[in-house]
Amino acid sequence: MKKSNGNARSRAPESVAGNGLLHRRALLGRGIAIAGALGTGAAATGAAAEAVKDEAWSLEFGGITPVLQTPSPFEKPVTRTLSNPNGEFRNSHARTPHHLLGGAITPNSHHFSINHAGIPNIDPAKHKLVVHGMVRQPLEFSLESLSRYPLVTRMAFVECAGNSAPMFSNEPVQLTAQGLHGLVSCSEWTGVRLSTLLDEAGIDPKGKWVVAEGADAHFLDRSIPVKKAYDDALVAIYQNGERLMPGNGYPMRLLVPGYQGNMNVKFLRRLKVVDQPAMTFFESKTYSQILPGGRTWRFHFLMEVKSFITSPSMGQTLKAPGYHAISGVAYSGTGRISKVMVSADGGKSWGEAALQGPVHEKAFTRFVMPWKWDGGPAVLQSRAWDEAGNAQPLRADFVAERGQTKEPITNPLAFPNQHYNSLTSWGIGANGEIKHVYA
């Protein structure tokens, strides 16, 4: 970082791709003018004092400390968007505001949630989980008895199979990162390994599937391969340190890291070991994958490698040319993210982004890339790779395999298909406005 090439440009950040992308480690102490300069020399002290004025909050005793902290009133717009705000008799979606968050964890208050029959108000003292079917000894568990097992903790994203569905439109729907991708979130989950419960019940070697059923009025049920149950599935009872929230399955939910969101059955009340998949409504109809030509895949459990830029992104406006950070999230149901490439010229050239913090498997990894915007048009894209070598597909390849609508989607709640994991492109105009484009 401190090498000098002996000319006047030695302190300029190193360019790595077209349209202003800079080396991921190239940055600071290099005269990058993001901060505002104050006076120099003797004038500096005065200018510094002048810059920081005593506002009311520096002069008066502040507010009362509450038992539970809540966000600043200045953060009011940072909320989930709702598909069913009046609780009508249909399903409800609440989308995570990715364009307004930072880091890798989604706060519980902002974690996405989809409920098909409203949010049940479950009394944990009355809730039971039963393990039965092809087992030696059927068992029942309460929240209290699960809490007496040695628990394990892991980071994991959960993503609805229908997340990003508007991107099956043949023309780009003008939605923010929240509107397009708000049905994925990432948390620290703590719970009991599913294998522990199955071992205790004594699973029959002929049992190959576990049918998980929820306690809400929709009785959502899905068949989970026993192999996955023994790999990394949990019955989760804490999320980001506290008990699950009602919209995310309180008091207990199944967690099958990297698999379709709805397979992480909420309000979990039954686990039945069987010898073949139950072909429930939710796996044979609702969450089936339709391919061009009308055939469907029988199952499509895995949420594949994906990324999207959260900043700058639609809904934001670049105020002035100069230095910005391009930042977003990447994740893969297969394992760890190994690489994220970023383009500022619609895919003509690419530079490698920095991956922030510890990279956990099957969890959000935040990436960041410094960028000098020249004030002209730009198209920002990200593309992720996972440790198994899977690459996020380019849009042309993805559409060729998976199809798109013949007419533009006008209803952003339409789910023409599922498992969109191709690129997202943000088009930046000369006025700094950002649109959703295809490139």
Place this chain on the structure above:
Amino acid sequence: MKKSNGNARSRAPESVAGNGLLHRRALLGRGIAIAGALGTGAAATGAAAEAVKDEAWSLEFGGITPVLQTPSPFEKPVTRTLSNPNGEFRNSHARTPHHLLGGAITPNSHHFSINHAGIPNIDPAKHKLVVHGMVRQPLEFSLESLSRYPLVTRMAFVECAGNSAPMFSNEPVQLTAQGLHGLVSCSEWTGVRLSTLLDEAGIDPKGKWVVAEGADAHFLDRSIPVKKAYDDALVAIYQNGERLMPGNGYPMRLLVPGYQGNMNVKFLRRLKVVDQPAMTFFESKTYSQILPGGRTWRFHFLMEVKSFITSPSMGQTLKAPGYHAISGVAYSGTGRISKVMVSADGGKSWGEAALQGPVHEKAFTRFVMPWKWDGGPAVLQSRAWDEAGNAQPLRADFVAERGQTKEPITNPLAFPNQHYNSLTSWGIGANGEIKHVYA
């Protein structure tokens, strides 16, 4: 785990220390009766159906999905405890309910907070951070301009120097893990490296300290060594994925991982580079360390290796003999936790606990240990080591060096001294009641 030693006890969990401690990997599929057994054979299906009754929430459409999720109403007691609930003209403490949480992250709602002059309601559009003093070019930053830097993300605990102060009492004060240790919490923090801002301002090589000042009415200020500023300090603007909450420094705070809580200056508005520590009120008086004999250490920045058991712990009652998980948190300002040992007999014998999940440096690591309680008296303790080889001190050694009160502390808000990092002991009676004891 599947080895057989050829006798009838082959499925019994392996004991590793006295009074029922089991090997950290010894557990399940071994007939451990935590779950309730249901009928077998033909009776099982009926018993399983019987166990899971359709309660109201399984029969009726549920509640409306809110824009921001909140905990279940059944989780109401999971709150911070307050030292100043009416906002009187003095400082306010809010303590994390460790005995009711799981995992490693503290939710923002439950993160501890101490404010000396109430909680300021800061408008981020008017808040400025100035870097000045011994720099080439004084600079000012807004929340918006900080957001344009490539941010970094890390896990870190923050602990008040006065956390656990009641344990300087010569007799054990009857407080829960929240009452004793509630002034430490752990979050994912996202922000700009302090070194980036100092480099951009051009720090004078003679500048050895940075005086950080907050914008609340108390103007809390602390001197931070430049070495620490360049090591791992951040100006944090996100906590657990969202903007900081007001009690934790909104809109920006200093993060000096592993150092005393108050050095992580909240509402950060000035960073002044100087050549010697400012000896502010907060570093020369409030947060000075008094040693037996009346001398003080000039500075005591580092929060040293520590652990405590959160479950079972005071405030909980063991309902019946049998299997339980002993669980708690461990952390060190020096680096990663390398080992946690647990005792069930007041320190006579020790077994090694399992460390959960990824172990991050200067962050909470949750440990867990299976235990078979025989229904008799037990004294539970944990003791942590960090990767630098530092061991959490035994109480006798700690008291010999750091002292204790002559009379029992009766006011749990008394802070007779700081930096308590010795063991915590929970005494379990034959009735399952748990008390705070010294052992």
